Amino acid sequence: MNIVVLVKQVPDSGSERKMDPADNTVARAAADNVVNEIDEYAIEEALVVKEAQGGEVTVLTVGPDSATDAIRKALSMGADKAVHVSDEAIKGSDAVQISAVLAAALGQLEYDLVICGAEATDSQMSVMPALLAERLGLPQLSGARKLTVDGGVARIERQTDGGYWAVEAPLPAIVSTWDTINEPRYPSFKGIMAAKKKPVETKTLADLGVDASLVGQANATTQVVDFAGRPPKGEGVKVTDEGDGAQKFVDFLAGQKIV
Amino acid sequence: MAEVLVLAELNPAGGGVRKTTLEALTAARAIGEPSAVVIAAPGTAAGVKDALAEYGAATVYVAEAPEIDEFLVAPKAEVLAQLVQEKSPAAVVIPSSPEGKEVAARLAIKIGSGFLTDVTEIAADGTATQVAFAGQVIVHSKVTAGTPIYTLRGNSVTPEPAAGAGAEQAVSVSVSDAAKLAKVTDRVVEQKSSRPELTEASIVVSGGRGVASAENFSIIEGLADSLGAAVGASRAAVDSGFYPHSFQVGQTGKTVSPQLYVAVGISGAIQHRAGMQTSKTIVAINKDPEAPIFELADFGVIGDLNTVVPQATEQITARK
Numbered sequence: 230m231n232i233v234v235l236v237k238q239v240p241d242s243g244s245e246r247k248m249d250p251a252d253n254t255v256a257r258a259a260a261d262n263v264v265n266e267i268d269e270y271a272i273e274e275a276l277v278v279k280e281a282q283g284g285e286v287t288v289l290t291v292g293p294d295s296a297t298d299a300i301r302k303a304l305s306m307g308a309d310k311a312v313h314v315s316d317e318a319i320k321g322s323d324a325v326q327i328s329a330v331l332a333a334a335l336g337q338l339e340y341d342l343v344i345c346g347a348e349a350t351d352s353q354m355s356v357m358p359a360l361l362a363e364r365l366g367l368p369q370l371s372g373a374r375k376l377t378v379d380g381g382v383a384r385i386e387r388q389t390d391g392g393y394w395a396v397e398a399p400l401p402a403i404v405s406t407w408d409t410i411n412e413p414r415y416p417s418f419k420g421i422m423a424a425k426k427k428p429v430e431t432k433t434l435a436d437l438g439v440d441a442s443l444v445g446q447a448n449a450t451t452q453v454v455d456f457a458g459r460p461p462k463g464e465g466v467k468v469t470d471e472g473d474g475a476q477k478f479v480d481f482l483a484g485q486k487i488v
Numbered sequence: 489m490a491e492v493l494v495l496a497e498l499n500p501a502g503g504g505v506r507k508t509t510l511e512a513l514t515a516a517r518a519i520g521e522p523s524a525v526v527i528a529a530p531g532t533a534a535g536v537k538d539a540l541a542e543y544g545a546a547t548v549y550v551a552e553a554p555e556i557d558e559f560l561v562a563p564k565a566e567v568l569a570q571l572v573q574e575k576s577p578a579a580v581v582i583p584s585s586p587e588g589k590e591v592a593a594r595l596a597i598k599i600g601s602g603f604l605t606d607v608t609e610i611a612a613d614g615t616a617t618q619v620a621f622a623g624q625v626i627v628h629s630k631v632t633a634g635t636p637i638y639t640l641r642g643n644s645v646t647p648e649p650a651a652g653a654g655a656e657q658a659v660s661v662s663v664s665d666a667a668k669l670a671k672v673t674d675r676v677v678e679q680k681s682s683r684p685e686l687t688e689a690s691i692v693v694s695g696g697r698g699v700a701s702a703e704n705f706s707i708i709e710g711l712a713d714s715l716g717a718a719v720g721a722s723r724a725a726v727d728s729g730f731y732p733h734s735f736q737v738g739q740t741g742k743t744v745s746p747q748l749y750v751a752v753g754i755s756g757a758i759q760h761r762a763g764m765q766t767s768k769t770i771v772a773i774n775k776d777p778e779a780p781i782f783e784l785a786d787f788g789v790i791g792d793l794n795t796v797v798p799q800a801t802e803q804i805t806a807r808k
Contacts, residue, residue: 242758246620246621246625325596325597328597351621352620354605356589356605358590359589360596362562362594363562363593363597371560388733390686391680392677393676394676395673395674395675395676396670397673399669402670408740449602451602451603451632453629455628456625456628458624458625459624462770466786467782467787468788469789469791470791470795474791475800475802476803477789479807481787485769
């Protein structure tokens with residue numbers, strides 16, 4: 230069973246995240262970058278499937294040079310090798326364009342299963358699995374809180390409000406996971422050391438056979454026209470409960486015509 | 489006037505049109521004349537046509553086939569693409585939901601267009617407003633390739649009725665084999681709730697770690713019910729097993745933007761704020777005066793939620 234896990238390096242949502250006014254893109258270079266949180270669950274799920282079925286887990290990421298941190302995390306958890314697509318021309322690409330790059334990279338890999346996180350914290354678009362399913366003609370098994378792979382069929386419980394849908398498809402398929410699917414393991418010291426020796430292949434657009442005219446901000450399918458910091462809320466009212474806290478709260482609601 | 493296609497989002501099991509569809513019809517009117525598109529299992533359109541017309545649909549395209557419900561997302565995207573290619577609309581507006589965004593994404597690839605997700609407003613010239621980084625940055629964006637596709641965030645636009653002709657037009661459905669790969673074999677409801685849905689509710693009452701137990705969440709529910717509100721939970725509360733994940737508000741849960749958000753026993757970490765920061769009015773109840781949530785709150789009570797919340801519920805109920 231060959232599994233490819235997609236990971237994304239994103240600005241840490243715990244730090245201040247910014248847009249770059251020079252070109253209206255997400256300021257990635259200046260940020261503290263981390264592995265997209267939900268991707269850790271995707272990596273874990275890939276490892277669980279590999280441990281049950283045998284095979285190999287390859288990590289794939291598109292990102293600038295600093296994205297090696299995300300790769301290293303996945304390798305130290307137990308992934309076997311990595312492919313890092315890095316090319317100056319990709320900067321400022323939108324989701325549609327990135328999906329073209331990822332699809333080309335996947336086209337050069339052998340896989341039975343592609344696993345990724347359901348949503349990235351920077352854009353919160355939650356569309357990459359759908360874009361890739363469309364481009365590659367793969368069944369889309371997105372939004373999983375549970376995955377079982379058995380006899381060439383992948384079955385998920387797709388999280389919904391108040392329950393789930395049982396969805397299944399023959400392999401190869403693309404699965405995306407929520408954080409309800411498992412508990413990601415912490416890399417062991419041994420795993421961290423072993424990661425340093427695992428093969429990481431770097432590829433450029435030329436290696437993928439993707440024309441530079443398809444990517445980059447100038448060729449994007451959407452453009453940010455402008456942006457502004459949201460005006461901060463004014464100072465709110467704070468009261469300490471001395472037996473009257475509830476009353477004051479309800480009075481506030483009445484003032485807002487809510488009760 | 490230019491035609492704008494609006495994909496109707498429906499409640500399951502013949503439950504009618506979702507409020508998000510009425511919001512989308514309203515938003516679409518800024519850029520053209522909306523036509524509603526119903527892509528669903530056979531027999532669905534009859535029950536929703538009138539509601540769609542009431543909110544401005546000039547035409548109601550009806551594309552019904554059993555495959556729509558039998559396979560995940562792909563058939564809907566395929567049928568919508570066929571309709572877009574046939575009708576050449578000025579734009580497509582889809583309510584933002586996990587499925588809505590996936591349909592928009594697949595449609596974008598099929599028709600070679602760009603798409604913008606979770607927009608809160610669409611201007612007459614097609615510029616859309618989005619909110620980024622946990623509500624900290626407001627962005628204006630445009631689609632620069634093909635037919636603009638927007639997914640509209642729930643609770644951002646107030647639905648306004650506007651009588652439309654609602655002329656029904658049947659659309660022939662042909663679903664390719666490629667769209668019939670991910671089969672839906674079951675739909676399981678685990679919690680039936682009579683409360684409003686989180687992303688649609690105008691009031692949300694959320695509980696955090698401070699609620700301290702699953703049993704004690706009943707006081708959160710009590711306050712919510714007195715206000716006709718939806719119930720939410722912080723990640724800490726969900727991870728501790730106090731409340732189910734489908735009610736989680738925050739970075740790895742739902743994003744809500746209600747008129748009123750009441751955060752009870754929630755410290756206000758950035759991961760939570762990401763999910764509720766754009767709520768119009770925010771109230772916080774927490775015994776820790778230093779809790780970051782108070783920085784966001786229009787009104788805050790420093791106190792024990794176990795006293796304040798039941799008292800408030802009683803007083804609100806008494807006022808009714």
